[in-house]
Amino acid sequence: MESELCVGQQRVRFNCDATRGLYRDLITVPGSECCTCISCKNFAAQRTKVFPEEFLRFLKELGVDRPREWEVFDYAFGPENPHTHLYGGWFLFCGELIEGLDKKSELGARTFTHWFTTSFPASTLPKEVKLCAVEFLARIPWILPENSQSSAHGKSGSKP
Ligand SMILES: [Zn+2]
Numbered sequence: 001m002e003s004e005l006c007v008g009q010q011r012v013r014f015n016c017d018a019t020r021g022l023y024r025d026l027i028t029v030p031g032s033e034c035c036t037c038i039s040c041k042n043f044a045a046q047r048t049k050v051f052p053e054e055f056l057r058f059l060k061e062l063g064v065d066r067p068r069e070w071e072v073f074d075y076a077f078g079p080e081n082p083h084t085h086l087y088g089g090w091f092l093f094c095g096e097l098i099e100g101l102d103k104k105s106e107l108g109a110r111t112f113t114h115w116f117t118t119s120f121p122a123s124t125l126p127k128e129v130k131l132c133a134v135e136f137l138a139r140i141p142w143i144l145p146e147n148s149q150s151s152a153h154g155k156s157g158s159k160p
Pocket of ligand 1: 035036037038039040041152153154
């Protein structure tokens, strides 16, 4: 069944059942756990704490019962605090964005924000399914003993 959801100035049409199928058959492991780069390892080590409760409830409403991100990437650290890294990433769902394509949410002084997007790494995805994404930004600490200046990121070889 298709439903619609409005967030801020954006509106999506989505299909919960199809999305549940997507996470049952295709997205069975979180993206950060598929990649061996050190940035993803840092994210994976704390991924259960990264997403706010409210965000997890929002994902559930879309049919994402098991919050497995499709892919994350590290924007690297800000000069003001080398221990905090800014990460971006996507959660996919079956649906389409029907209003507010360019209404990206700004992070500002917050540690987490999200919005809908139609732009995400899709080279390894089936073309016949209509997919849309929730993009997020999160400030999280660097908790690994290694420093962050090594190893290349990429499950699909694509870096945004
Ligand atoms: Zn990686």
